[in-house]
Amino acid sequence: MEKAKKRKIGIISSIILTLLIIFGVVSASALAENNSKHVDTWERVKRLGKIRWGVKADTKLFGLMDTKTGQPEGFDVDIAKALTVQLSKQSGVPMQADFTIVTSNTRIQLLKNANIDGFIATATITPEREKVIDFSNSYFKAGQSILVKKGSGIKSIKDLNNFKSTIIGVAGSNSVINVKKFAPKAKVLALGDYGQAMAALKAGQGQALTTDNGILYGLATENPGYTVVGGTFTSEPYGVAFDNNQPEMVKQTNKALKAIIANGTYNKLIKKWFRGVPGLDWRSLEK
Amino acid sequence: MISLLTSNFHSFLVAFGYTLLSSIIALIASTVLGTLFAILQIVPSKTANVIARAYIEVFRNIPLLIIVMFFYLVVTKIVKIGGFTAGTIGLTLYTSAFIAETVRAGINSVGIGQTEGARANGLSSWQTLRIIILPQAFKIAIPSLGNQFINLVKNSSILAFVAGGDLMYTANNVAATTFDSFNSYIIVGIFYLIITLPLNYYMKFLETKLKGMA
Amino acid sequence: MVENNQDNMIQFVDVEKYYGHFHALKNINLTIKRGETVVLIGPSGSGKSTLIRAINGLEPIQEGHLIVNGYDLHDPKTDINKIRKRVGMVFQHFNLYNNKSVIENVMLAPRIVSHIPEEENEKYALELLDRVGLKDKAGSMPSMLSGGQKQRVAIARSLAMKPSALLFDEPTSALDPEMIGDVLRIIQNIAKDSDMTSLIVTHEMNFAQNVANRVIFMADGEVLEDSKTSDFFKKPKSVRAQQFVDQVQNH
Numbered sequence: 001m002e003k004a005k006k007r008k009i010g011i012i013s014s015i016i017l018t019l020l021i022i023f024g025v026v027s028a029s030a031l032a033e034n035n036s037k038h039v040d041t042w043e044r045v046k047r048l049g050k051i052r053w054g055v056k057a058d059t060k061l062f063g064l065m066d067t068k069t070g071q072p073e074g075f076d077v078d079i080a081k082a083l084t085v086q087l088s089k090q091s092g093v094p095m096q097a098d099f100t101i102v103t104s105n106t107r108i109q110l111l112k113n114a115n116i117d118g119f120i121a122t123a124t125i126t127p128e129r130e131k132v133i134d135f136s137n138s139y140f141k142a143g144q145s146i147l148v149k150k151g152s153g154i155k156s157i158k159d160l161n162n163f164k165s166t167i168i169g170v171a172g173s174n175s176v177i178n179v180k181k182f183a184p185k186a187k188v189l190a191l192g193d194y195g196q197a198m199a200a201l202k203a204g205q206g207q208a209l210t211t212d213n214g215i216l217y218g219l220a221t222e223n224p225g226y227t228v229v230g231g232t233f234t235s236e237p238y239g240v241a242f243d244n245n246q247p248e249m250v251k252q253t254n255k256a257l258k259a260i261i262a263n264g265t266y267n268k269l270i271k272k273w274f275r276g277v278p279g280l281d282w283r284s285l286e287k
Numbered sequence: 288m289i290s291l292l293t294s295n296f297h298s299f300l301v302a303f304g305y306t307l308l309s310s311i312i313a314l315i316a317s318t319v320l321g322t323l324f325a326i327l328q329i330v331p332s333k334t335a336n337v338i339a340r341a342y343i344e345v346f347r348n349i350p351l352l353i354i355v356m357f358f359y360l361v362v363t364k365i366v367k368i369g370g371f372t373a374g375t376i377g378l379t380l381y382t383s384a385f386i387a388e389t390v391r392a393g394i395n396s397v398g399i400g401q402t403e404g405a406r407a408n409g410l411s412s413w414q415t416l417r418i419i420i421l422p423q424a425f426k427i428a429i430p431s432l433g434n435q436f437i438n439l440v441k442n443s444s445i446l447a448f449v450a451g452g453d454l455m456y457t458a459n460n461v462a463a464t465t466f467d468s469f470n471s472y473i474i475v476g477i478f479y480l481i482i483t484l485p486l487n488y489y490m491k492f493l494e495t496k497l498k499g500m501a
Numbered sequence: 502m503v504e505n506n507q508d509n510m511i512q513f514v515d516v517e518k519y520y521g522h523f524h525a526l527k528n529i530n531l532t533i534k535r536g537e538t539v540v541l542i543g544p545s546g547s548g549k550s551t552l553i554r555a556i557n558g559l560e561p562i563q564e565g566h567l568i569v570n571g572y573d574l575h576d577p578k579t580d581i582n583k584i585r586k587r588v589g590m591v592f593q594h595f596n597l598y599n600n601k602s603v604i605e606n607v608m609l610a611p612r613i614v615s616h617i618p619e620e621e622n623e624k625y626a627l628e629l630l631d632r633v634g635l636k637d638k639a640g641s642m643p644s645m646l647s648g649g650q651k652q653r654v655a656i657a658r659s660l661a662m663k664p665s666a667l668l669f670d671e672p673t674s675a676l677d678p679e680m681i682g683d684v685l686r687i688i689q690n691i692a693k694d695s696d697m698t699s700l701i702v703t704h705e706m707n708f709a710q711n712v713a714n715r716v717i718f719m720a721d722g723e724v725l726e727d728s729k730t731s732d733f734f735k736k737p738k739s740v741r742a743q744q745f746v747d748q749v750q751n752h
Contacts, residue, residue, distance in 0.1 A: 018484050105459055426600070
């Protein structure tokens with residue numbers, strides 16, 4: 001009897017403890033949401049004299065870590081540098097560019113937490129995203145495509161629309177959501193970054209890797225046994241992202257984008273990164 | 288947070304099932320394997336001792352992620368292994384190395400007199416181990432086994448790296464589609480507590496129950 | 502090869518035992534006949550325990566022959582469990598199974614080693630527990646017993662295997678003085694049984710005098726004396742034995 005009673009008390013106190021922890025966490029999260037009050041990004045970058053950009057480090061051509069220098073390099077990174085110079089001119093305040101590595105999965109949260117001021121990280125402008133963050137005008141027109149093993153017989157996304165097929169993508173990217181619309185029967189696996197996704201494709205965990213064509217071309221240059229097929233089946237305009245409700249920052253950025261296109265900087269960067277990528281007509285990317 | 292949970296409830300529930308299934312399989316398999324390698328360490332055979340030692344040192348001293356990746360990316364070229372299976376196998380091997388050490392320590396702390404008493408009584412060495420030594424060793428090892436089991440459940444989040452469909456994987460995906468990482472991870476944190484707290488309580492209960500039997 | 506005499510329960514022939522470089526048993530030659538009760542005495546560290554533990558294979562020997570119930574322990578082909586089934590041992594620290602109840606301690610080996618039917622096994626176990634005065638403790642766990650009670654259970658456990666010989670390794674050394682009498686009385690009753698061979702390591706001289714047919718005196722790993730009990734206690738042949746007996750009796 002005594003033992004059964006003790007046991008009952010033990011169970012009840014465990015349940016109470018669990019509920020208390022859950023309650024505590026819920027109220028803490030509510031509190032945290034209330035505390036994140038609005039700060040004007042344009043004012044902040046002028047005051048601090050630097051812009052903290054989120055860029056990728058796992059995406060060839062756009063943002064890839066150079067293992068020798070320890071710095072990310074790519075088209076997005078260079079755009080960030082060019083924009084920083086231009087924004088500096090526009091504001092009259094000398095500003096420098098600071099880089100933080102983000103992934104598809106972390107970039108929005110880092111922005112919300114004000115760990116970064118903005119990100120240029122192969123982010124497609126979508127209506128869903130525009131509800132929570134602000135985008136500049138598109139700085140690059142990409143489209144989703146698939147990368148497959150040479151000689152696999154897969155010609156386009158349609159060939160993957162069956163229950164036997166597995167398509168690999170990257171968690172947090174727009175492409176894993178989109179691909180379900182184009183191949184609803186296929187199984188979709190979302191891996192951590194493009195390195196892991198490519199490794200999984202090579203290991204045979206799936207038949208195709210899907211994401212934006214620019215990124216896939218980057219992967220194809222590194223992995224000659226693989227090729228981009230079927231052209232693009234979506235339009236993915238990349239934008240520079242800022243926290244919600246930052247009209248001034250967006251306005252200044254759009255102005256700066258126009259300026260770097262007008263002064264030829266933009267086309268120089270397109271040439272620098274995309275000339276010589278097999279299967280890609282780099283001239284079509286020029287503005 | 289509540290709306291995030293309700294609108295993704297099905298996903299979280301399925302993921303909870305995968306995490307629970309992986310944890311249960313790995314818990315049973317790693318206890319069996321761990322006990323086997325604890326025994327191989329104490330049998331009077333140099334070869335068995337060396338094999339057991341090597342197994343334990345390898346799997347105990349390599350990050351779990353690497354073991355899992357090895358099965359997901361390399362072994363799969365020989366035998367097809369998906370993310371869930373690769374993750375569960377990695378989790379089993381990794382945990383079994385720690386359990387082997389725990390069980391061995393338990394065996395060592397059962398006095399030599401128990402073995403001598405049993406052997407002099409006519410029991411074979413296997414009977415002695417199975418009926419006399421191991422039950423006492425497990426009783427001693429329970430608090431530390433409880434820790435291993437809870438670590439195992441938490442470590443099952445490794446499945447997310449290989450798209451294993453578990454709670455962590457789903458948290459990543461929900462966070463990515465809703466842009467609400469904060470609450471996604473809190474929700475799965477609570478799901479993990481739903482497994483670990485009762486497990487913890489059960490191990491404590493087992494401990495006091497067996498102590499009463501001493 | 503050593504002659505295998507059916508009358509001999511235990512026979513040591515030129516036995517040598519080493520722990521590393523330490524020479525624990527030196528040239529032991531000794532024969533114990535079936536039904537005999539032999540007491541082994543000597544100062545601590547003399548090798549008594551090593552000798553008695555060698556008989557059921559708890560200590561391997563390095564040289565010579567040790568023939569127990571017709572099997573040579575030093576022959577690698579010998580199945581040691583065959584000897585252990587017939588030769589029981591009672592330890593100084595009892596070594597009861599801590600995870601088993603009193604009656605399970607007694608019934609376990611007959612069940613899984615000798616495959617005695619459960620009903621018969623239980624009946625005999627209760628009979629043995631009754632004989633050592635602990636029938637009412639059948640369901641208790643060992644941790645709930647006193648030292649003397651534990652030792653009586655340990656004796657019952659050994660008897661349950663219906664052994665030809667019993668080895669007692671200082672069975673009363675770890676007991677409180679008021680417990681010793683009961684345990685010795687039980688051992689004495691067992692030893693009186695003419696079919697049972699008993700070898701007892703003890704410091705209890707009065708007990709030795711009452712129970713033993715023969716007394717063996719050991720010192721420094723050697724057997725110094727092997728005499729009839731009456732002869733030994735009247736006048737030990739060696740000076741060491743004389744000194745030892747005086748010391749123990751004056752104590």
